Amino acid sequence: MTSATNSSIRLDKRDLILAKGAQVMTRRGYHGTGVQEIVQAAGIPKGSFYHYFASKEDFALQALEHLYAPRLVRYAEALGNPALSPRERIVGYYRELMVHFARQEKPEYHCFIGSLSFEMAELCQPIGTQVESILQRSVEILAQCLTAAREAGELPAETDCAALAEFIGNAWEGALMRMKVGASAAPLNVFLNQLERLLTPR
Incomplete structure (x- = not known):
């Protein structure tokens, strides 16, 4: 061998x-x-x-990167698709996720990063740091697409794209938590409707 x-x-x-x-x-x-x-x-x-x-903590740190590095790559690819406008990329990405959950008879969401963040972010600095790094990388990907939307005239010129990306990311995580608690995709529908309004040129 x-x-x-x-x-x-x-x-x-x-x-x-x-x-x-x-x-x-x-x-x-x-x-x-x-x-x-x-x-x-x-x-x-x-x-x-x-x-x-080396330890259970080392396992958790490696598992975070193992699971989320490919997801961040897919997120960046979807939000960098030149065939769509920046706004269409963002709305389309979240719409596809919503459709995925809506197909389930009882919507379920098992989130490794969410589980670790609630339980361990304050108790274990390395895990908290790793979780924050992954979430921040996601926000930065979204902020880049929002900046492209602003430059394309799809958002007002004064839009703070970094702050808007933080808001959208936090709103999505909150919608997923509500979906898990209520076993209903309704919070995702609310999120998507508000996202479309938020990103509609005025």
Whole structure:
């Protein structure tokens, strides 16, 4: 077996642990999840966990990046689509997400970053810092698209795009939380309707 093959197997196993372990930690919480639960979900011996992660905290930090780095790439691609106007990119992105949740008989949203932020942001500085970094990167992507919308005349010239991106991002996270609590996509409909009004040229 070549070293390249060994490296691929190692990477695949690490990704499996990250994916399965994050699912468990999202449902049970950071404190409610032990290494034993993580390895059971991944179907690996407990000793294998420590080949990849120094601790449960290290696992959580790596899982955040593993899950959200690709999502941020997709977000940037969607909001950078040259075939659509900046406003169409933003509204279209959130409309697609809303349609996804609306298709579910009982809308469910299990958010790893949300779970960690509520439970651990104040208790563990490295995790809080990582969560904030991911959220800030998302806001910056949106702010860039809003700036393009302003330059295209789709927003007033005096628009503070950074502040508007923060507001939209926070509103979306709040709508997702309300959807989870109420098991209804209605908060997402409200969000989208207000987003369209907010981004309609005047």
